Amino acid sequence: MMNLKKIVAMAVVGCSVFVLSSCGDDPGVTTTDNSSQTDVPVTTTESIGSTDFETELKNYNGYDFTILSAGNVAYDDFSYDEASSVALDNAMYQRQQKVESDYHVNIDSIVQKAYSVGNGPGYQKISQAVLGGDCFYDAALVAGYDVSVLAYNDMLYDMNSISTLHLEKAWWDQQANRELAINDLMFFTTGDITNQDNDSVFTLVFNKKLFEDYQLEDPYALVKENKWTLENFGKLTKAVGQDLNHDDKRDENDLFGLLVWDDAIMGIINASGEKCATVQENGEIVLSLYNERTVSLLEQYFDIIFDENSAFCYQRHIKTGADMWNNNQALFWMTAMANIPAMRTMEADFGILPYPKMTAEQDSYHNTISPYNSQFYCVPLIQNDVEMTGTILEALAYYGYTIVKPAYYDKTLVGQSTRDDESSEMLDIIFSTLSFDFGYYYQVGSFNSQLIFMVREYDRNFTSRYNTYKTEAETKLDTINTFFKQVISKWN
Numbered sequence: 330m331m332n333l334k335k336i337v338a339m340a341v342v343g344c345s346v347f348v349l350s351s352c353g354d355d356p357g358v359t360t361t362d363n364s365s366q367t368d369v370p371v372t373t374t375e376s377i378g379s380t381d382f383e384t385e386l387k388n389y390n391g392y393d394f395t396i397l398s399a400g401n402v403a404y405d406d407f408s409y410d411e412a413s414s415v416a417l418d419n420a421m422y423q424r425q426q427k428v429e430s431d432y433h434v435n436i437d438s439i440v441q442k443a444y445s446v447g448n449g450p451g452y453q454k455i456s457q458a459v460l461g462g463d464c465f466y467d468a469a470l471v472a473g474y475d476v477s478v479l480a481y482n483d484m485l486y487d488m489n490s491i492s493t494l495h496l497e498k499a500w501w502d503q504q505a506n507r508e509l510a511i512n513d514l515m516f517f518t519t520g521d522i523t524n525q526d527n528d529s530v531f532t533l534v535f536n537k538k539l540f541e542d543y544q545l546e547d548p549y550a551l552v553k554e555n556k557w558t559l560e561n562f563g564k565l566t567k568a569v570g571q572d573l574n575h576d577d578k579r580d581e582n583d584l585f586g587l588l589v590w591d592d593a594i595m596g597i598i599n600a601s602g603e604k605c606a607t608v609q610e611n612g613e614i615v616l617s618l619y620n621e622r623t624v625s626l627l628e629q630y631f632d633i634i635f636d637e638n639s640a641f642c643y644q645r646h647i648k649t650g651a652d653m654w655n656n657n658q659a660l661f662w663m664t665a666m667a668n669i670p671a672m673r674t675m676e677a678d679f680g681i682l683p684y685p686k687m688t689a690e691q692d693s694y695h696n697t698i699s700p701y702n703s704q705f706y707c708v709p710l711i712q713n714d715v716e717m718t719g720t721i722l723e724a725l726a727y728y729g730y731t732i733v734k735p736a737y738y739d740k741t742l743v744g745q746s747t748r749d750d751e752s753s754e755m756l757d758i759i760f761s762t763l764s765f766d767f768g769y770y771y772q773v774g775s776f777n778s779q780l781i782f783m784v785r786e787y788d789r790n791f792t793s794r795y796n797t798y799k800t801e802a803e804t805k806l807d808t809i810n811t812f813f814k815q816v817i818s819k820w821n
Contacts, residue, residue, distance in 0.1 A: 379499065380498065380499045380500075380730075381498075382727050383495060384493065384495075384723045384727070385720075386432065387717075389432050390433060392435070394435065394437065394717075394718075394721050395437045395438075395467050395468075396436065396439070396466065396468050396469065397441065397454055397455070397465075397469040397470070398469070398470040398471075398704070399440070399451035400441075400445045400450075400451055400471060400475065400703075400704050401442070402442070402525065403441060403470075404440075404470060404523060406470075406523055407425055407437070407438035409425060410422075417733070417736045420736035423728075423732050424728040424729060427732070428721065428728060432721060432724065436721075445474050446772070447474045447475060451471035451472050451475035451476060452476075452478055454466070455479055455484055456482070456484055458709060459484045459711050464709070464711045465709075467709075467713070467717075467721070468709075468721075469707050469708075470704045470706055471704060472704055473700055473704065473769070474701075474703075476516075476517045476707050477771045480707075480816070482812065483816045484709065484710055485708060485710055486516070486709070488719075489513065489514060490820065491715055491719035492716060493723060494722060494723055495723060496515060496518060498727070499730060500521040500727050500730035501522075501726060504764070504765065505518045505763070505765050506518055508764070509765050509767070510608070511608060511612045511614075511817065512611065512612030516707060517706060518706060520729070521726055521734050522706055522726035524733065525703075526698055526703070527666055528665065528666050528667035528702075529667065529698040529699050529702040529703055530666045530760070531592075531596030531663070531665065531684060531697055532668075532669065532681060533662070533681070533682045533683070534664060534669065534672070534681050534682070535660060536660055536678075536679055538657060538677040539569060539677075540660070543568055543569055545660075549751040549755070552683065552755065552758070555686075557682070557683070558687065558688055559597075559626070559629050559633075559685045559686070560629070561685070562633070562685040563629065563633040565661070566636075566639050566660060567586060567636060567638075567639045568586060568639075569584065569660040570585055571583060573658075579638065581646060581647050581653055581658075585641040585653075585660070586639035586659070586661065587634065587640040587641070587659060587660065587661045587662075587663070588640075588641055588658075588662040588664075589634045589640055590664055590665075591781045591784040591785055594627075594780045594781065594783070595777065595780060595781075596663075597630050598618075598623060598626065598780075599695050599697035600685065600694070600695050601695070602687070602692075602693075602695050603622060603623050604617050604766045604768060605777075606766065606771065606773055607768075612817055614767055614768075614771070614806055614809060614810055615806065616768070616773065616799070617768070618795065619795045626687050627789075628791075635787055644785070645785055655672070655674070666759075678749070680755070681752045681756065683696050683759045695764045696758075696762050697764040697766060698763065700777055701777075703770065706722065708722075738756065771805070771806075771809060773806055773809075774799060774802025774805065775802075
């Protein structure tokens with residue numbers, strides 16, 4: 330993601346749909362100007378991809394364009410039937426109205442929120458439609474665990490083969506396109522067509538009041554000076570901890586340096602640049618979780634989170650750490666981006682940070698989305714008019730980029746939730762360094778669960794745990810790769 334100022338500037342140049350206020354907690358006023366919405370294409374030399382909108386206006390005669398959203402977290406991006414005083418909701422409404430008007434379609438959303446680990450509603454609905462030869466859904470936003478199974482079972486279109494889709498454009502996530510491709514085939518991806526990927530990013534927030542109380546080094550400075558490492562993160566967490574009620578127990582009534590979300594271990598591994606599984610040039614997925622670097626990383630991480638004087642793995646005791654966080658009982662909280670807007674009622678100031686690098690020598694920060702909460706856009710294999718599907722998705726992504734993204738980024742996060750300019754810079758870093766891990770989405774070797782269990786069980790022996798489930802992982806990858814070879818041969 331580019332800098333916020335560039336985003337807003339592009340939105341003004343490329344699509345004069347509305348004007349955003351950027352004043353404090355004021356939700357802002359949205360104004361509409363239908364006279365110049367697409368007259369001036371946006372052009373730039375940004376490395377994120379071209380911003381020249383090339384999709385032609387077409388009349389699809391009132392076609393009901395149906396999008397399925399299904400998963401553990403099922404986003405409904407298309408239920409806005411009137412303009413709202415809430416900037417983000419209004420932006421979503423404006424986008425839908427613009428696409429429906431330009432292409433003479435009606436966008437219908439079917440939402441199926443249910444438990445999904447590979448055979449959830451996304452998989453069931455789309456597989457039933459494809460096997461039955463029915464186009465019930467023109468497009469879908471499907472849980473990562475489900476969409477991956479659909480991909481290797483040949484239930485999805487190669488999105489790169491749809492001529493009206495331009496995945497190289499800035500409104501599609503280029504890192505997702507690189508890391509989720511199989512032999513140059515793109516069965517699912519993400520981008521500005523949805524906010525779901527941003528909301529699911531593993532996030533680290535910090536309490537400014539406690540930093541001042543304990544006279545700790547400014548974490549923003551550590552990021553800017555390339556010193557935001559796992560070692561320095563650990564030093565800061567261990568500097569805070571107190572038995573507030575003096576009962577000689579460490580529980581939700583005390584003060585900690587860190588509130589730990591058990592899923593965060595997956596984000597920590599990706600933050601170091603390592604992955605559970607990677608895709609080779611020939612399209613084969615290989616296990617890559619275990620190496621000396623990962624072993625060292627987890628040893629450091631366990632030293633931090635298993636120190637009960639300074640760290641509290643709250644899911645062993647309570648459902649969420651939100652109450653503790655809002656009560657100033659933690660210096661840091663490992664959480665998800667979606668939880669940040671709710672913090673705007675918090676009295677103490679807070680800031681947001683990327684996950685730390687493993688070492689200062691690491692070339693970049695890496696931030697990833699929670700696999701359990703993930704959803705990706707895909708195109709079911711059975712289509713009434715696949716070129717129309719591409720056109721509508723491209724338009725939704727483009728206007729997501731020019732209309733929705735500034736509202737999400739500026740108003741919901743920076744303007745209302747976070748409370749300083751530095752947080753905007755941190756969001757730039759986080760969203761521009763997203764990482765996508767096949768091993769997590771395909772749940773190879775049950776490592777998703779096993780890593781979480783290690784946190785919950787205070788288990789430090791990663792080598793033993795890995796060796797126990799290595800064969801299972803490799804067996805599953807063999808099966809997946811065999812299936813993908815057949816799918817690849819079909820599309821090539």
